[in-house]
Each structure stands twice: as C-alpha cells, then as structure tokens.
Amino acid sequence: MKRLVAVAVFGALVVAACGSSGSDNRLIVYSGRSEELIQQLIDRFTDSTGVEVEVRYAGSTDLAATLLQEGDTTDADVFFAQDPASLGSVADLLADLPRSILDLVDPKFADRNGRWVGTSGxxxxxxxxxxxxxxxxxxxxxxxxxxxxxxxxxxxxxxxxxxxxxxxxxxxxxxxxxxxxxxxxxxxxxxxxxxxxxxxxxxxxxxxxxxxxxxxxxxxxxxxxxxxxxxxxxxxxxxxxxVMPAGVGILSVTDMPEAARQFIEFLLSEAAQTYFATETFEFPLIPGVPPARGLPALKDLNTPDIDLSExxxxxxxxxxxxxxxxxx
Amino acid sequence: MTVGPLTAPVETAPSRGRRSKSSRGWWTATAIVLLPALIPPISLAWQVLTKGTGATLPLDRLLVLFASTVGLTIAVTATALSIGTTTAWLTNRTDLPARKVWMILAALPLVIPSYMAALTIIGATGPDGLISTWVGLEIPTPYGFVGAWLALSVFLAPMAHLIVSPALRLIDPATEEAATGLGAGQRRVFFTVTLPQLRPALVSAGLMVGLYTVSDFGAVSLLRFDTFTRAIFTLYAGQIDRRPAAALSLVLMILALAILFIERRSRPRAGYAMPRPGRARRPVAMRGWPKGLALAFLSAFAFFSLAVPISVLLFWLIRGLSAGVKLGAFWDETLRSMGVSLAAAGLAALASLPVAMVTTWKRSRFSGAVESATWAIYALPHITVGIAVVAFALTWARPLYQSVLLLVLTYVAMFMAQSVSTVQDSLRRVSPVLEDASRGLGRGPLRTLAGVTVPLASPGLAAGAALVFLSVMKELPATLLLRPNGFETLAIRIWSTTGEGFYTMASVASLALIAVSIVPLLALTYRDLSD
CATH class of the missing domain: 3.40.190.10 (Periplasmic binding protein-like II)
Incomplete structure (x- = not known):
C-alpha cells in the first residue's frame, strides 16, 4: 500500500519535473504538421524573434475538431495545418490576415476570404x-x-x-x-x-x-x-x-496578434521556405526559392484549377x- | 508435517444478515473511485442523446462489423489463452532447462504495442521483408483476419501467461497428487483437476484479452481487418463531425456490456478459497519428444514475438545510421511516459482495492454493475474515451482541460479493470473469514486493513499496477487528445515518426519504450522467479 502511494507520488513528481511551465507570454500553436518536420523551424523562429512557442502536435482534422469544440475558449493563437480543408472548416474562428501577408503567395494558395495562407506545397x-x-x-x-x-x-x-x-x-x-x-x-x-x-x-x-x-x-x-x-x-x-498547400491562420481570440503575425511572416520568409524545400521536401510558395533537387518547378506541373477555399x-x-x- | 487444508469450493460472499460497518466504508470508497470511471460513458451517452448521431453507417455494414469484431475477439481470446496457459504451465510446472529465462521471455512481448507489432510484421514479411532478404524465404504479409488474429494472439498471450502463472503456483499440490494417486494420468489431472481450479484466472485473462481486442486499433488498421473500432477511427479521422464516431462507440459499449452479461451468466458462483500450498510440489519431468516439442514451442513463440520485432527495429536503426540520419534522444518523452504511467499505475491499484473488495468479499446486488462498469470502459476504443473526456472537460471542468491530472485520471478509468481483476484474483484465494477474525480479535478497521487485507491483496495489487503501467506506456489516442500542449510521450513520438516515414527515429523511440517497460515486467516476474 505504502509502496503504491510512493509509486503514484513519484510518478507525479517526475511529471511535474518535466512538465512545461505556464502558458503566459507564449505563442500557442496548434500544429497538424508533425514535430519531426517543423520543430526545428519553430526553434529558429524563437531564436530570431525571442517569442517563446508552445506547440500542440496532432492530426490536422483532429485539431480542427478540437478547435471547433473549444470555440472561443481556446488557448490557441495560431493554427498550422497540413491541408486547406482543415483550415477551411475552422475559418469562422480565424481572423482576417493582413494584405501584406496574403500578397506574399500566389492567391490560388490562399483563402479567398483571407483567413489563411499557404506556407508550402x-x-x-x-x-x-x-x-x-x-x-x-x-x-x-x-x-x-x-x-x-x-x-x-x-x-x-x-x-x-x-x-x-x-x-x-x-x-x-x-x-x-x-x-x-x-x-x-x-x-x-x-x-x-x-x-x-x-x-x-x-x-x-x-x-x-x-x-x-x-x-x-x-x-x-x-x-x-x-x-x-x-x-x-x-x-x-x-x-x-x-497541389494541397499546408497553411496557417490566426485565431481571432488570440491575445498575441503581433507575435502570431510575426510567426506567419517567418514561415513565408526565405529562410523558412528554403527549410521546407530542403528538409521537408515540399514546394516553396514564395518566388525565388527553388524546390529540392530532383523535383520539377511548381509552375512546370500541370495542376488543376480548384478553389481550395471550398x-x-x-x-x-x-x-x-x-x-x-x-x-x- | 502440515498438510494444506483440502480445497473445497466455498461461497465467498458473506451471509446476508451481517452487513458490517466496514462493508459500508468499502462501498463509499468504491463510489468515490468510480467517479472518474463513469465520466467517459456518461459523457458519451449525453453527447449522443443531445446532439444526435450525424451520418453513421448503414445497418448492413454495422452487422458485418459486429460479426467480424465478435469473430476476431473469440479467435484471439481462445488462441491467446491457449498459448498463455501453455507457456505458464511449461515455465511453472516442469523441469525444462532455463525455465526461469523462458518465464521472462514468455511475458516480455507485452511491452510491444500492437501497432508496433503490426508494423514490424509488415517489415519482416513480404517480397522485400527482412525474412525474405536474410533467409531467402518469402512469407506473404498476413493481411486481413489472419494477420490481425495472429498478431493480437501472440502479443496478448503474455497477459494470459502473467495471470495464469501465479494461479498455477497457488493450486494446492495435494489435490493433484490425490488425483495422481487415484491413478489419473498427467493429462487427465491437468484437464479435470488443474484446469477447473484455474477457471477464475482464465476468466479474468479472457476478459482482459478479449475486451482489449475489441478496443484495439493499431493491429487491425495496419493489417487491414475491419472491426468496429477501426470503423470508429475511420469515421473520426475522416470528418470534423465527431457525432457519428460517438454514436458508433455507444453501440460498441453496449456490445461489450452484452459480452459481460454472457460471461457473468456462465461464471461459477463459488470461488476457491485456499491458503498458500503447505509444501512444495515436484516439477513434472520433461523427457524425450515432449521436452523437444515444449522447447520448440517456446522458441517459436519467442522468435515471432520478440526476435522478429526487435530485429526489424534494429534493422531500421542501422539502415538509417548508415544513411547518415541524425539521431535524436527522447529523454523528456521517456520521463513523461514513465511519470504518467507510474502515477496511473499506483492510483489504479489503490482505486481497485475497494472495487475488488465490494465485488468479492463484500458482495451486494450492485457488485455486478460495479464490475461491468470498469470492464465496459476498458473495452471502449481509446479515441472514444478521449473524445468523451474532452467534451466533459470543456463543458463541466474547463480548468482540468488539457491537464496532466485529467490525463492520469482518464488512464486510471481506462485501465482500472486490469488491476481490479488481479486484486479480485488475490482476494478470492483467501477466505473473507480472516478479516472478520481480525475484527473479532479486537483490531480496528484501519489496522485490519493494513495488517490483514492489504497484505492478502498485495500480489494482486502489484500485478495490477504493473499491467496498468504497461498499458499506459503504450496508450496513444486518448493521450493525443488529452495531454497538455507540448506533453509528448514515447507513444506519441512513435506515432508521429512512423507516420512521416522517419523510421530511424521511430526505432529509437520504440526501443526506448521497450527498455522502460521491461523494468515493471521484471518486477512482476521477479515474484514468480523467487518462488
């Protein structure tokens, strides 16, 4: 009996020791993109801006459903998803993105209403x-x-x-x-x-x-x-x-709109786009960054014309x- | 020479007239520890009743799923119980060489999660599989029913092994020797004397294995056999609307309750209360071809359940290292996995004491309902439990949402059935009279608890804690939904690395999971070894 209590308490202590600290002043990102693919990139963002980021990794559809359930009470500031469908299904919870961000990519890789923007193809x-x-x-x-x-x-x-x-x-x-x-x-x-x-x-x-x-x-x-x-x-x-871009949007209830915007701008910077090309082998979406060796240029592919917002x-x-x- | 009292079936329920105060205490404690366990089913039913079912599946498909789930459950339970009882008997009752090594090897596959088992089976078989590459023998990948049946049977057999082993040792040798003395052969003794006394342990193991099969997703999805749980996951993964998955889960829970009802009807009313055997027994001597057959059986089991998966993991590791993949360590993930598993294991074992008590020594007409409740949650797909608890926390307990506390309580609810059942097995072996005797001799309720009840229940408490630890280490779907942000565990990293094709990292995380899980397993078998 005593031993069992000791086991439970010890476990709780281990958890407490390695648990994350409070979430104040941290940008909370719900990421449908996996840790293996993008944690390095997020670390670089923190290094260059000083903004601490807390990430919740799970499937994109999972996170979209979670966001819908959490509604306005969500702690998330940013939703970074694998596909436009997940982003589109929570579009009502997302804030309008500034023109300056939307203009960085071809409009066919962004939401028609400006709620999310593609980050890689x-x-x-x-x-x-x-x-x-x-x-x-x-x-x-x-x-x-x-x-x-x-x-x-x-x-x-x-x-x-x-x-x-x-x-x-x-x-x-x-x-x-x-x-x-x-x-x-x-x-x-x-x-x-x-x-x-x-x-x-x-x-x-x-x-x-x-x-x-x-x-x-x-x-x-x-x-x-x-x-x-x-x-x-x-x-x-x-x-x-x-072409199904992974994309990102800002929750309208965020208490860190500035940091969230910085995060998206970072994802569309040359450094991050090069990372996507060379580390995750995706197609960069800003002009001037070539895809990984062995892949054709995105514009050379005969891709269908589909409104991804739908x-x-x-x-x-x-x-x-x-x-x-x-x-x- | 003391001869152990002859074992006879005794009614383990106390007589009706003397409902003592201690009984009331146990029932109160049970009500308290069952509260977290009731959250998932109630929240689930609430969701379906208030929000509707959404677009679920056509009836004919449901019937097919029903049939395939029941078929797989029966096949896996029968096979895993046969394998587990065989390994338990061979390693506990015979004089096979390296008996104690086999004892551990037979329990070890329990540390391998079913999705990893399935993944390594796929990696080992097929035209380009490891077996074909190394031995030149091409074994087709066993997809469909055969694959799911074999994978689950082999990797769940250790559960039966672990539960049957102590039961085998606690059977009084006097009964078997008496049968032998009366001229019965070895086989006749096993089937007419040993097996009936194993029945309570076999029932526990059968429920644990069978209902695990009902809730399994990893093996059936990778090996492509369509069951209820796979359909629920598919509905859940394919759409944002969570209602159809919830509705189907409710159906599954009713199915599990039906299985429990049937089991309860067929269960013997009386238990075998028996003190520890008065003296040691002589091991069965294995000579000639039975010995060869036994060793071949154990070797084959260890080959498929341990050598194959671990070779595949090591192969991925070496292949990746030679391709220049940088390795990450998973220290934080390992600590978190251990932490929540330890906390859940300790709490589940503590919580199971009152539950096991009111379902064995202090039975009343609610006992059946209490027991069914713990098993029903155990049978639910973990994703369902996760969704139900998320819905509950968001509506009623927002501060607990995405907290480690709620995560651990959910683990306790999900896996308590395992420890309840091992503690029940311990309690059934001793007569409730001992407790009354202690009270009668003037000990207070707390001193009786500490001095009599807990020591009697302790083998079951330890075994239950170890089983829960192993289950939590492997748990994925509910963890994904309920964990705090950034609280990645080993199981989560295995899932995300394999999904994205990072096989080298996946193998590191898997080997870490196996390494950590071995510790409680050794602790569990240590008791057996020292016997």
Missing amino acids: RVRTFVYNTETTIELPQTIDDVTDPRWFGEVGVAPTNGSFLAFVSAMILERGEDATLQWLESLEMNRPQEFPRNSPIVAAADSGVVEGGLVNHYYLLRLRAEGEGTHSENWFIPAGDVGTL LADVLEDAARLVSEAGLV
Missing part, C-alpha cells in the same frame, strides 16, 4: 516501382484501368486522400466522383492506413504504384531506401496532380462517398 502524385511498371497513367482515370488490378496502393481513410476526393468533387461533381471511386474499388486497390507505407510498398514491389503525396518518397530516400521507385506527376492537369465544404461528402464506394 504538397503535390498529389503517383508513386511507382521503376522495375515493374512500364506504362504510366496519363490521367487520374487511367489509375482505375483493369491493367492496375490489385496493384495500386491507396490510403482511403487518410486526410490527404480525402482532400484529393474533395477536390475531385469540386472538379467533376458528386456523381462522377462516386463513379471514379467505384471503378477504383472494382480494381481491388490495396488499402493502407497512411501514405508512408504505400511508398515503402511501391519501393519493395508489394504494389506497382500508389496515390500519395510527393514528399514521402524523398523522405524514404533520406532513410536509405527508395531507390526502386519514382514519383510520377500525372500530366493531364486533373486532380491527380493536385474544400472544407465538401470534405464530409468526400468521406461519405469513399464509404459508399466501399473503399472503407
């Missing part, structure tokens, strides 16, 4: 095994061709796939999207929970190809693998090559269609 791609694949899909519809029967990896429950389906709804409407999803399902794709195992599967030949975001392959190469696969940017200009409105429909088509 993530492009949907078809990753394929270079040893087994001969003929590559020319359009996103080719992926549902019987020749790919059982050979395509997808992550139907993953946020990036749902955002891609949302974009397709905006591009072709619900019926055509459902049709595409159904022909994909008829082709027996292999399902994975996330993008990175798809890339590993394509590299090892478990699948011939897969629908993923472009940077997972570069990540796998940094781990010493990924030599048997390549990214293929589907050239038709459809949602197969959708993604959030059809996200629920996307989840419903994916389930209706029998993919989950």
Whole structure:
C-alpha cells in the first residue's frame, strides 16, 4: 500500500519535473504538421524573434475538431495545418490576415476570404516501382484501368486522400466522383492506413504504384531506401496532380496578434521556405526559392484549377462517398 | 508435517444478515473511485442523446462489423489463452532447462504495442521483408483476419501467461497428487483437476484479452481487418463531425456490456478459497519428444514475438545510421511516459482495492454493475474515451482541460479493470473469514486493513499496477487528445515518426519504450522467479 502511494507520488513528481511551465507570454500553436518536420523551424523562429512557442502536435482534422469544440475558449493563437480543408472548416474562428501577408503567395494558395495562407506545397502524385511498371497513367482515370488490378496502393481513410476526393468533387461533381471511386474499388486497390507505407510498398514491389503525396518518397530516400521507385506527376492537369498547400491562420481570440503575425511572416520568409524545400521536401510558395533537387518547378506541373477555399465544404461528402464506394 | 487444508469450493460472499460497518466504508470508497470511471460513458451517452448521431453507417455494414469484431475477439481470446496457459504451465510446472529465462521471455512481448507489432510484421514479411532478404524465404504479409488474429494472439498471450502463472503456483499440490494417486494420468489431472481450479484466472485473462481486442486499433488498421473500432477511427479521422464516431462507440459499449452479461451468466458462483500450498510440489519431468516439442514451442513463440520485432527495429536503426540520419534522444518523452504511467499505475491499484473488495468479499446486488462498469470502459476504443473526456472537460471542468491530472485520471478509468481483476484474483484465494477474525480479535478497521487485507491483496495489487503501467506506456489516442500542449510521450513520438516515414527515429523511440517497460515486467516476474 505504502509502496503504491510512493509509486503514484513519484510518478507525479517526475511529471511535474518535466512538465512545461505556464502558458503566459507564449505563442500557442496548434500544429497538424508533425514535430519531426517543423520543430526545428519553430526553434529558429524563437531564436530570431525571442517569442517563446508552445506547440500542440496532432492530426490536422483532429485539431480542427478540437478547435471547433473549444470555440472561443481556446488557448490557441495560431493554427498550422497540413491541408486547406482543415483550415477551411475552422475559418469562422480565424481572423482576417493582413494584405501584406496574403500578397506574399500566389492567391490560388490562399483563402479567398483571407483567413489563411499557404506556407508550402504538397503535390498529389503517383508513386511507382521503376522495375515493374512500364506504362504510366496519363490521367487520374487511367489509375482505375483493369491493367492496375490489385496493384495500386491507396490510403482511403487518410486526410490527404480525402482532400484529393474533395477536390475531385469540386472538379467533376458528386456523381462522377462516386463513379471514379467505384471503378477504383472494382480494381481491388490495396488499402493502407497512411501514405508512408504505400511508398515503402511501391519501393519493395508489394504494389506497382500508389496515390500519395510527393514528399514521402524523398523522405524514404533520406532513410536509405527508395531507390526502386519514382514519383510520377500525372500530366493531364486533373486532380491527380493536385497541389494541397499546408497553411496557417490566426485565431481571432488570440491575445498575441503581433507575435502570431510575426510567426506567419517567418514561415513565408526565405529562410523558412528554403527549410521546407530542403528538409521537408515540399514546394516553396514564395518566388525565388527553388524546390529540392530532383523535383520539377511548381509552375512546370500541370495542376488543376480548384478553389481550395471550398474544400472544407465538401470534405464530409468526400468521406461519405469513399464509404459508399466501399473503399472503407 | 502440515498438510494444506483440502480445497473445497466455498461461497465467498458473506451471509446476508451481517452487513458490517466496514462493508459500508468499502462501498463509499468504491463510489468515490468510480467517479472518474463513469465520466467517459456518461459523457458519451449525453453527447449522443443531445446532439444526435450525424451520418453513421448503414445497418448492413454495422452487422458485418459486429460479426467480424465478435469473430476476431473469440479467435484471439481462445488462441491467446491457449498459448498463455501453455507457456505458464511449461515455465511453472516442469523441469525444462532455463525455465526461469523462458518465464521472462514468455511475458516480455507485452511491452510491444500492437501497432508496433503490426508494423514490424509488415517489415519482416513480404517480397522485400527482412525474412525474405536474410533467409531467402518469402512469407506473404498476413493481411486481413489472419494477420490481425495472429498478431493480437501472440502479443496478448503474455497477459494470459502473467495471470495464469501465479494461479498455477497457488493450486494446492495435494489435490493433484490425490488425483495422481487415484491413478489419473498427467493429462487427465491437468484437464479435470488443474484446469477447473484455474477457471477464475482464465476468466479474468479472457476478459482482459478479449475486451482489449475489441478496443484495439493499431493491429487491425495496419493489417487491414475491419472491426468496429477501426470503423470508429475511420469515421473520426475522416470528418470534423465527431457525432457519428460517438454514436458508433455507444453501440460498441453496449456490445461489450452484452459480452459481460454472457460471461457473468456462465461464471461459477463459488470461488476457491485456499491458503498458500503447505509444501512444495515436484516439477513434472520433461523427457524425450515432449521436452523437444515444449522447447520448440517456446522458441517459436519467442522468435515471432520478440526476435522478429526487435530485429526489424534494429534493422531500421542501422539502415538509417548508415544513411547518415541524425539521431535524436527522447529523454523528456521517456520521463513523461514513465511519470504518467507510474502515477496511473499506483492510483489504479489503490482505486481497485475497494472495487475488488465490494465485488468479492463484500458482495451486494450492485457488485455486478460495479464490475461491468470498469470492464465496459476498458473495452471502449481509446479515441472514444478521449473524445468523451474532452467534451466533459470543456463543458463541466474547463480548468482540468488539457491537464496532466485529467490525463492520469482518464488512464486510471481506462485501465482500472486490469488491476481490479488481479486484486479480485488475490482476494478470492483467501477466505473473507480472516478479516472478520481480525475484527473479532479486537483490531480496528484501519489496522485490519493494513495488517490483514492489504497484505492478502498485495500480489494482486502489484500485478495490477504493473499491467496498468504497461498499458499506459503504450496508450496513444486518448493521450493525443488529452495531454497538455507540448506533453509528448514515447507513444506519441512513435506515432508521429512512423507516420512521416522517419523510421530511424521511430526505432529509437520504440526501443526506448521497450527498455522502460521491461523494468515493471521484471518486477512482476521477479515474484514468480523467487518462488
């Protein structure tokens, strides 16, 4: 009994010893981007501005749902998300960004109403095994061709796939999207929970190809693998090559608007954009910063013209269609 | 020579007429410790009743999910109990060489979280897997039912091993020797004398394994077998609206309660109250082919449950290091994981004492409800518990929101069933008469508690604390939702590193998690070893 009390108290002490200090005067960032990818960048921000940052890392959709639940009582100052859909779904809680920030990037990578701004580009791609694949899909519809029967990896429950389906709804409407999803399902794709195992599967030949975001392959190469696969940017200009910017917005209830603005300006500075290019292998969104070696320039990709501000409105429909088509 | 009293089934509930004061004290304490445990289910039901269900799943899909969840649960429970009982018997009752080493090896896989187990299975099998690369033998990756069934069975078998082992040792040798003396063979003795006496332990282990299977997400998602919990996670991950996931969780909780109801009906009314065996027993001599078979079985188990996952982790580590990946240390994460796990383990064990008391020695008509409540929460997917507690804290307890205190209390609620069940096992082995005797001899209630009850319950308290510690170390979904900002644990870092493809860092974090978890596990088996 005494020992158990001692165990509990000792545990509490350990927690207290390593717990974070109070949250006054710290910029609180809800980050749907993971610690491995951006903590270094946040440390650099603190070094250069002196603003202490407290980060809550979780999935982008998780954090959007959390923000909606917290509403006006949230402690968060900034929401940094992986995709426009998460940002769009909390747009009502976000403050208008100043023109000076919005003007830094191409307007198609920012919210129409100026509530969030893109910080780096993530492009949907078809990753394929270079040893087994001969003929590559020319359009996103080719992926549902019987020749790919059982050979395509997808992550139907993953946020990036749902955002891609949302974009397709905006591009072709619900019926055509459902049709595409159904022909994909008829082709027996292999399902994975996330993008990175798809890339590993394509590299090892478990699948011939897969629908993923472009940077997972570069990540796998940094781990010493990924030599048997390549990214293929589907050239038709459809949602197969959708650019989904990660983006950031300021909560309107923030008590640190100045620091929050500084944070966004920092993310769009040349230093941070170079970091995104070289460390997270994403596409920089400000002019003059080139992407990582081996990647084409963003402007050379044939990308679809989609209003990303509307993604959030059809996200629920996307989840419903994916389930209706029998993919989950 | 003292001969242990012959074991006979006894009614462990006290007679109705003498509801003592101490009974009232225990019930009050139970009501207090159950409060945090009631938050998730009540908050969940409240959410669904007031906010509606949103767009959930069609009925036919629900029925398929129901069938696949029940099927997987039955298969995993049966397999894990068989493996765990076998390893427990082989390492406790026989004269196999290196018996005590096997005893630890059979318990160790419990430190490996199911998502890590699944991930390493995928890394080891398939055309480019480790086994194919090193041995040249291509084992297809076991996706679907087979994969989920094997992974969960192998990695949950140690739970059964840990619960059955002490029960095996506490069986009075006299009963088995009597059977042998009357001419029964080894096998007949095991099935007709030993196994019935193990029944309470097997029931506990079965519930612990079965309901864990119901709540598991890691293995079923990576190995692609669709269960209720996977569907709940999918609904939750795919949309901002949390109502459908909540509605489905409520259905799952009702399913768990149904399982408990069936279990309760089939449970023997009487327990076996028995003092510690009066003398040592002779181990069963293993010779010839049974010995070879036993060693092959233990080796195969250790190979799949330990050698494979750890090799895959080391392979990722070495591959990354040779590719020039910079390593991060996870000191803060390790300390935080340890801290919350220790705090939750200590509190859960303390809280389980009154609960175990009122469900064994001080039974009343509410006992069943109390027990079901703890198990029902244990069976809920952790993400559901997380969402329910977030909703509760935001509405009713804003100061506790995103606090370590609420996080630890939630862990206690989620995993208390484990310690309740081990403490119950301890208490069932001794007669409640001992407590009455102490009171009758003039000891006060507190002195009786400290001098009689707690020492009698202590093996169960220690085992329960260790099990809760291991569970909290591995917990991910509720931690993600409930932790304070920046309070990253090892499990969280494993999740985020594997998700982004940082396999080298993931392996470091995983190995740290395994290393830290081994300590309480060794403490748990130490008692067995010194026996």
